Amino acid sequence: GVPVAVVDGNVLRVGSRLWCLDQDSRQAALPREVRRRLDAAVIQSGDPSAFNQALMELGAMVCRPRDPSCGECPCQADCLALAAGRVAELPVRSARPAVPHYRVAVGLLEHEGRVLIARRDEEQMLGGLWEFPGGKQEPGETLAETVVREFQEELGLAVQVGARLCTIRHAYSHFRITLSAYRCVPAGAVEALRCGRPVAWVPWDRLGEYPFPKANHKIFAALGLVPPPAAGAVAPPAAGASAPGVPAADVLKGQA
Ligand code: SF4
Structure with missing residues (x-):
């Protein structure tokens, strides 16, 4: 009315x-x-x-x-x-803007039987979840070079990139990624690690205890690893503290 x-x-x-x-x-x-x-x-x-x-x-x-x-x-x-x-x-209907696509490379850095993971900042998208270090490929870079650069920039670590372990695709609401995971070994002292966010060296068989973003679940599946808990199912631990199923001993506070 x-x-x-x-x-x-x-x-x-x-x-x-x-x-x-x-x-x-x-x-x-x-x-x-x-x-x-x-x-x-x-x-x-x-x-x-x-x-x-x-x-x-x-x-x-x-x-x-x-x-x-x-x-x-x-x-x-x-x-x-x-x-x-x-x-x-009529009516005029503009084409949908193309969904951006990014190529992303991450490194599974192994040292003494453990793999390095880092926790995303709370303010970031998917904040608080854990991830394998890496990032977006830059123009003119190979994916292996992306991994080397990201480890150096984000963690202060020199790494040697080995075999590509898998490549997965994932779509977020506003962009898509093609994500490649590489096996890495240290190319220098791991004590050089410097990071402003929590990191952890985790045994392969305990990676599944950490909450990872959905895209990383596909890496776990591709590599036959125990899948991580769903996001939000396990509260990510604060630096130096332990969340359910996440041993405090694995968690290192990042050194700025
Ligand atoms: S209003 Fe629609 S159906 Fe009616 S004359 Fe115009 S275009 Fe045709």
Whole structure:
């Protein structure tokens, strides 16, 4: 009963054609403009509910996205898109922006039977979860060089990159990654490790006790490792402390 126009997808299509509006239907400007033009008509109709319902049905049944029945449309005499021969091109719908794709390389650095992992900063996406050190490939870099650079930059460690263990793909809501995991060994003293976030040297058979991001679960599966707990199922330990199933002895506070 409220005298305002209801602008759903069907009404948006009718409005864009009726007034030959060129705004992008993915943007807020088009529904705003259609609503502005319809509001007066809704009030004049005297029955907002019936008016809105009729307009939605017109969009669904007559002014269809493809092959609209303009010959049966009660608005055909006033339809600017019909007069201009532009019905098929309205409403304008821009292409979805391409989803960015990144190539990522991580290193499984082994030393004395243990693998190095690091905990993501709380402020980061997936904050608090553990991960294998690594990062995005930069232009002109091989993936092995990415691993070497990331270990040096993030941990102050020199590593020698060995065989590629697996490559997985993963899609997040706003980007996709292709992630390659490499076996690494130290190329210098591991005591040189310097990191501003907690790190841990973990036996292979206990990696599954640490919560990792979903993309890393695919690495675990590819390598036949015991899968980690679901994110949130186990609280990640604070530096030097132990969470359930995560021995404090593995956790090293990062040295800035
Ligand atoms: S005349 Fe055609 S394009 Fe215009 S509102 Fe009616 S059905 Fe839609």
